[in-house]
Amino acid sequence: MAEERYFLDVNIAMYAAGAEHPLKAPCMAVLQMAVDGQIEIVIDAEIIQETLHRYGSLQRWKMAQEVSESLLTLASSVLPVGEAEMRRTLHLFELYAPMGVRARDLLHVAVMQKNGLSRIISTDAHFDLIAGITRLQPTDMAANSQ
Numbered sequence: 001m002a003e004e005r006y007f008l009d010v011n012i013a014m015y016a017a018g019a020e021h022p023l024k025a026p027c028m029a030v031l032q033m034a035v036d037g038q039i040e041i042v043i044d045a046e047i048i049q050e051t052l053h054r055y056g057s058l059q060r061w062k063m064a065q066e067v068s069e070s071l072l073t074l075a076s077s078v079l080p081v082g083e084a085e086m087r088r089t090l091h092l093f094e095l096y097a098p099m100g101v102r103a104r105d106l107l108h109v110a111v112m113q114k115n116g117l118s119r120i121i122s123t124d125a126h127f128d129l130i131a132g133i134t135r136l137q138p139t140d141m142a143a144n145s146q
Contacts, residue, residue, distance in 0.1 A: 008041040009122035010050045017067050029142035044079040044111040085110045101126045
């Protein structure tokens, strides 16, 4: 197993499971890297909620279940979201919401910080605005893994 853990943003799984898109293949490659043990990924409970919410809003019940199950299987751990993480999110919201960072992504950052994680695999560039967080773009990861 890889030495460093990476937080996996939900958009990676959604692009991988979705229709043809320029990010589909790189996101699939990132997930394959996790399957192959090249990288270790973790998620938080909110990632599953986001998956169920998004596919549920599209009435794609089976896809919601399949993607969520895959994430639960692939992740080495599912980090909890508790009061400490919510309080940290409030602080981050004050700092970064005016810059356009969404609340749910700030919750992921709070969970990452609580668990000593600094690297997130995501297509969302607004993570680049957050001090102490390094975003890895799936296109770069896929190109470097070949």
